[in-house]
Amino acid sequence: MGTLHSKALKIGLLMVWLCGVVLISISFYVSTLILPSSSNKEQIKNLMNSVGPTVTIFAAASPFIGLIGSRQSLAVRSWLGLSQDIRVVLFSQDPSVFSFADSFGPDSRVSVEPDIDYTFLGTPFFHSMVARAQTSDSDISVLMDSETILFPDFISTLNSVHKLDHDWLLIASSRNISDFPFQLDVYGQHWIGGNGQRIEPKKECLSHGSLEHCDDTKVIMAWNNGDIPLHNGVLPPFLYGKGFHTDWVINEALSSKFRFVFDASLTISSFFVSNLDFDFDPKIDARKWENVGNSHLRALYGSLFFREADYSNVIKLFICNGHYHFGNATSNIVYPLGPPKGLSFNGVEVFRLRKYKKLIGCFDKVKSFGKKVGCSKKNQLMPLEPLVLPFSLELLLSVRADQNKTVVLAVAGYSYKDMLMSWVCRLHRLQVSNFVVCALDDDIYDFCVLQGLPVFRDRLAPSNISYDDCHFGTNCFQRVTKVKSRVVLEILKLGYNVLMSDVDVYWFKNPLPLLTTFGPAVFVAQSDEYKITGPINLPRRLNSGFYYARSDNTTITALKKVVKHASLSNLSEQPSFYDTLCGFNGSYRLDDDTCQEPETNLVVHFLDRNLFPNGAYRDLWDSSNVSSTCMNIGCFVLHNNWISGRQRKLERQVSSGLWEYDTSTRMCLRSWQRFKPVSYF
Numbered sequence: 001m002g003t004l005h006s007k008a009l010k011i012g013l014l015m016v017w018l019c020g021v022v023l024i025s026i027s028f029y030v031s032t033l034i035l036p037s038s039s040n041k042e043q044i045k046n047l048m049n050s051v052g053p054t055v056t057i058f059a060a061a062s063p064f065i066g067l068i069g070s071r072q073s074l075a076v077r078s079w080l081g082l083s084q085d086i087r088v089v090l091f092s093q094d095p096s097v098f099s100f101a102d103s104f105g106p107d108s109r110v111s112v113e114p115d116i117d118y119t120f121l122g123t124p125f126f127h128s129m130v131a132r133a134q135t136s137d138s139d140i141s142v143l144m145d146s147e148t149i150l151f152p153d154f155i156s157t158l159n160s161v162h163k164l165d166h167d168w169l170l171i172a173s174s175r176n177i178s179d180f181p182f183q184l185d186v187y188g189q190h191w192i193g194g195n196g197q198r199i200e201p202k203k204e205c206l207s208h209g210s211l212e213h214c215d216d217t218k219v220i221m222a223w224n225n226g227d228i229p230l231h232n233g234v235l236p237p238f239l240y241g242k243g244f245h246t247d248w249v250i251n252e253a254l255s256s257k258f259r260f261v262f263d264a265s266l267t268i269s270s271f272f273v274s275n276l277d278f279d280f281d282p283k284i285d286a287r288k289w290e291n292v293g294n295s296h297l298r299a300l301y302g303s304l305f306f307r308e309a310d311y312s313n314v315i316k317l318f319i320c321n322g323h324y325h326f327g328n329a330t331s332n333i334v335y336p337l338g339p340p341k342g343l344s345f346n347g348v349e350v351f352r353l354r355k356y357k358k359l360i361g362c363f364d365k366v367k368s369f370g371k372k373v374g375c376s377k378k379n380q381l382m383p384l385e386p387l388v389l390p391f392s393l394e395l396l397l398s399v400r401a402d403q404n405k406t407v408v409l410a411v412a413g414y415s416y417k418d419m420l421m422s423w424v425c426r427l428h429r430l431q432v433s434n435f436v437v438c439a440l441d442d443d444i445y446d447f448c449v450l451q452g453l454p455v456f457r458d459r460l461a462p463s464n465i466s467y468d469d470c471h472f473g474t475n476c477f478q479r480v481t482k483v484k485s486r487v488v489l490e491i492l493k494l495g496y497n498v499l500m501s502d503v504d505v506y507w508f509k510n511p512l513p514l515l516t517t518f519g520p521a522v523f524v525a526q527s528d529e530y531k532i533t534g535p536i537n538l539p540r541r542l543n544s545g546f547y548y549a550r551s552d553n554t555t556i557t558a559l560k561k562v563v564k565h566a567s568l569s570n571l572s573e574q575p576s577f578y579d580t581l582c583g584f585n586g587s588y589r590l591d592d593d594t595c596q597e598p599e600t601n602l603v604v605h606f607l608d609r610n611l612f613p614n615g616a617y618r619d620l621w622d623s624s625n626v627s628s629t630c631m632n633i634g635c636f637v638l639h640n641n642w643i644s645g646r647q648r649k650l651e652r653q654v655s656s657g658l659w660e661y662d663t664s665t666r667m668c669l670r671s672w673q674r675f676k677p678v679s680y681f
């Protein structure tokens, strides 16, 4: 914290300098233009003999198909052609993106990063992209749109600002053009026009392209990888490309004053083709909720950010007479970037009329630029549309189920939201993607939608279960658990097999391949037997927090009996499972790990307690390394039950390291993240 503080202070001082406190007043000149004093020249390093910085460009890629695919391909090749020091990392989980990266050969400068947070429809989370880009080991990280074409002035700008001796954040708006009829040659170095001739399309694009669009994803962000964060506070989990996020970062960066923020739109020529005649895509319609989600986040987190997205007050980088300058249009101050030849602040030379006439001319152009027109309306706070996924349960199941028509079901209320997220992150890591979440209350529903989870509401659920004390033995617990069997039955009737897993069940490895080996008409459940030897199917030893039910007539009929039994019982649903399927007193037991319900002939198989241990078995939660102890006995899962109180349960899981979610950054924990302790207690 100490270093951060002193660095921030240094920047603060520098900002004071930049603001022109230590300026020579040049009397006959001051009303038009002010130049900073030479004594501060040392603040800016000499740029002339610089070696190029290493640059990594991060971009969220759409699948490489059709028009968008070829636009992306052209854009990425235009980046790679700029310098050997540029690497490209594409965020995606789509196979076509991997193929595209592979097409550059084994040691290419293009790679794919699938290991960030995505919604269940594959849209990446912006906060996760930014966090990943910040871990880059290159000198400069760039975050930009995957269809935007760059020209060599991009790399010359970065080379120049790389020598600034403080941390910076560059922004640059791209221009929209209606058409880009040029191709790159096979080496990716030269542009070819329609007639097969080499051409220089930059000028033409500059004259046709317009900065006056309102798409904030078309703003390039670049920063040097110093110690100073981009801004204060935590970036909300915005979805990429759905509005608001780039403006949010820029406004936060400006108001935090950690870094020197400047606008390089005038020195970086970048272009994208407007999607005016875009084909209708039903998937985009289904994703309307994603924009709604970002609006909700903006309303939830973005008080500062209601400021209109207008960068006209941001210091601008411009080039004049071949040299880079920063200009503050509001105060009419120009700062040279480095002491280039011929522009010295020591002598009278600077006042040679011809020289500063040119500079004034350049600066006048700068001042007229940068007012975003017509975007303020778009950025006004609209009344929030309700946050609803446009998916019925049927549609959600068909999107999510695996090839065996199986889904993994979690049922959760708001008080278990962090536990749910840790569970979800664990499933992501195991590449289990067929889960769905049933929301017990409105708060968890909204939370899940914003976290990009495939969620549905249980309409029959009691609406007031969202409080902390909903744990084993309470009334609340009974009502919650009875929801579960009802929802499972509903899904079975729709033709899908269900692996029901409480969110306090930690998964070491995917149990589905094992669970599917039990035949039809077999109901497979965890045993709650804590003893090390003896039968595992004694009365009331069936744990209804982890079971696999097939969508066959036998199972459905038997489950109906369980649900009916539970609805008449004043206990939780767990005893109803046992008493209905294994008989009160265990009278339907066949042997030490199976029962058979006599009316339906459904067989109940209790899972091996070493492979599927409950929370009391062998005191596994007390071992010094829970993970390695469990792995050694072959655990598929470990249930965090047999403990009372939500808080203690949470503590036990976090302290044992079986925790996969960072509540402070709202991201799954990942290997590329620097270790961050989870702060609960």
Ligand SMILES: *[C@@H]1O[C@H](CO)[C@@H](O)[C@H](O)[C@H]1NC(C)=O
Pocket (backbone or CB within 6 Å): 176, 177, 178, 208, 209, 210, 212, 213, 214, 274
């Ligand atoms: C750029 O975007 C603006 C606003 O969306 C639009 O009015 C304009 O026609 C676009 N220009 C081009 C060249 O596509």
Ligand SMILES: *[C@@H]1O[C@H](CO)[C@@H](O)[C@H](O)[C@H]1NC(C)=O
Pocket (backbone or CB within 6 Å): 018, 019, 313, 314, 315, 328, 329, 330, 331, 332
């Ligand atoms: C630009 O100048 C204005 C007016 O003096 C000042 O308020 C503002 O802070 C300056 N901007 C920056 C980024 O220094």
Ligand SMILES: *[C@@H]1O[C@H](CO)[C@@H](O)[C@H](O)[C@H]1NC(C)=O
Pocket (backbone or CB within 6 Å): 462, 464, 467
């Ligand atoms: C929840 O609602 C039910 C019925 O509407 C009521 O009996 C119960 O006391 C409520 N519980 C809480 C914690 O408000």
Ligand SMILES: *[C@@H]1O[C@H](CO)[C@@H](O)[C@H](O)[C@H]1NC(C)=O
Pocket (backbone or CB within 6 Å): 402, 403, 404, 512, 513, 516, 517
């Ligand atoms: C699907 O079922 C088959 C056979 O029942 C099994 O071998 C396979 O592992 C199952 N797939 C998954 C993903 O569970």
Ligand SMILES: *[C@@H]1O[C@H](CO)[C@@H](O)[C@H](O)[C@H]1NC(C)=O
Pocket (backbone or CB within 6 Å): 553
């Ligand atoms: C299951 O039940 C449905 C309707 O109750 C019936 O049409 C179907 O044939 C049954 N399937 C089996 C395998 O018994």
Ligand SMILES: *[C@@H]1O[C@H](CO)[C@@H](O)[C@H](O)[C@H]1NC(C)=O
Pocket (backbone or CB within 6 Å): 570
């Ligand atoms: C549960 O119901 C049984 C009869 O169905 C009754 O005897 C018992 O007292 C009830 N227990 C509670 C705690 O209400």
Ligand SMILES: *[C@@H]1O[C@H](CO)[C@@H](O)[C@H](O)[C@H]1NC(C)=O
Pocket (backbone or CB within 6 Å): 584, 585, 587
């Ligand atoms: C349960 O078992 C005990 C002892 O075996 C017996 O006395 C009792 O009648 C049984 N109860 C039921 C409902 O089967």
Ligand SMILES: *[C@@H]1O[C@H](CO)[C@@H](O)[C@H](O)[C@H]1NC(C)=O
Pocket (backbone or CB within 6 Å): 625, 627, 628, 657
């Ligand atoms: C527990 O053991 C595993 C595997 O043996 C090891 O990777 C991990 O670092 C250990 N965890 C702790 C907290 O010691």
